[in-house]
Amino acid sequence: MGKKLKISLIAIGVSLALFAVVFFWFDSQIRELATVIIHKRGIISQQSTLNEVLAALKTDLPLAKSYESAIDTLVPPKDQLFFGLPSWMDSQERLYGVSASLSFEGKEVEATEDTLGRVGFLMNVTGPLESALTFLREIETRSPRFLMSFDSVEIAKTDESYKLAVSGYAFFK
Secondary structure (H helix, E strand, O other), rough: OOHHHHHHHHHHHHHHHHHHHHHHHHHHHHHHHHHHHHHHHHHHHHHHHHHHHHHHHHHHHHHHHHHHHHHHHOOHHHHHHHHHHHHHHHHHHHHHEEEEEEEEEEEEOOOOOOEEEEEEEEEEEEEEEHHHHHHHHHHHHHOOOOOOEEEEEEEEEEEOOOEEEEEEEEOOO
């Protein structure tokens, strides 16, 4: 009986060892497959997000085109800015009963495909305070062809009127 018991124990031991080897092999295969599945799910998630972003961009394209058109209307090419802005301001100063002078100063920042160019300016406006302030508000916010921003405004009272010194930027494409 001792020999049969030894053979049975060896057979059970070999079976357990074989089972353990097969079990660990399957375990490693399952872990590899799980890693591949997780990786592929990440890719699918990224592609889904990219598709959503692309769909949103396609939806927003008409709105972006209208903004681009509005910017093109407001922002002239550089040469039109330098020649057109002073003459337009002359017509506006007569309309508001003020006297204004404009000079461009500082280094120009050239326009790129993604950004507007800009040049600094200094403007002096003389006249009644309400007229001068209305004039400045109109040229900064309601100009049909020029985009300007004011960085500083200094106001000084003269004998019978006011003098406003304005510095800022005018933009071009």
